Amino acid sequence: MNPRLGALQPYPFEKLRALHAGVVLPADRRPINLSIGEPKHPTPAFIEDAVRDNLKGLSGYPLTRGTDALRSAIANWLMRRYDLPRIDPATQVLPVLGSREALFAFAQTVLDPDANARVLCPNPFYQIYEGSALLAGARPTFINADASRDFAADWDSVSDEVWAETQLIYVCSPGNPAGNVMTLDEWRMLFDRADRHGFVIAADECYSEIYFDEAHPPLGALEAAHRLGRTDFHNLICFSSLSKRSNVPGMRSGFVAGDANLIKQFLLYRTYHGSAMSDVVAAASVAAWNDEAHVIDNRRMYAEKFDAVLPILQPALDVTRPQAAFYLWPRTPGSDTDFARALLEQEAVTVLPGSFLARDASADGRGGNPGTGRIRIALVAPLDECVEAAHRIARFAKAYAAR
Incomplete structure (x- = not known):
């Protein structure tokens, strides 16, 4: 067996199942699960129609580089969304089977384990x-x-020695779980460090289309690079997905875009990896990337939930509206794990303890676990369920704090 498998920690939801062991739910409460970031809004009908209309695509092997139509649709969307003058669909875009598998596989492509490689990650x-x-x-x-x-990452805490050993940085903007959006100054600093030390930046943007001000969408990685004169996107790759934008997590459809040299090497890796998107999914993805009306409606539904839930929660918890994404990241009175278990036991509401999303050390070995004393609430359930859950959480939090 690969000995590196032993270094993997249990996934947060495996920890959550262990935390919930032995809990008996109250008989008078219907369970409401707000722990996992799985979109629950209906899939738009035109995307379902596109799947049905293209089933003949099942009869052939798909290309790893994807269809010309899909790469062009993605490139055009990037140019519209981020006001970019040119994205080459042939060299700067690659379809992937959702951002998750691409984020994992990309590291296998760019890291040299013989060079004492270090990978920097935000925490949580x-x-x-x-x-x-x-x-x-x-x-x-x-x-x-x-x-x-x-909730911006404390890049100032990274020593020169750590920067020098870094080969890859993962960033997530809008962030999970706090919904923070990286600023142009943060990007400028990271690009400067990347030029100085030669590392690659992997920008996870799967929440980029969940935001609350139609006039001010979140700044993207490619957009920041272009504003700063990095028009070749050197050592930068962004990762995006239709899962949350278009409510199609089961389609497993996303893309990577950016530095053409990195895309070329990633395509080589994926040719061996066997990660080609079905032409059926590709056709439905073209339809999704070409339409913005359903995305605007999706944002409206999330905004309604935040508008309804925050006035209920804020008298009971320290919680604020995020810049983007669909999570709340409130402080808990006392232990986040004790709070989450007791909340399930008394109110049948499932949330994720913040400590499960983070580790106990920052770059300098100090700082503790920044998720401790917080919970992540995913506002993915229907509006009425989110409101009901908010009332239960607020009632529970007030009683919990008064113990």
């Missing part, structure tokens, strides 16, 4: 970042989120 983080680093023979290093800076 998406556990795929850590797993991809470990299985590629690298050392994951966690950069704590700074609550005083709207």
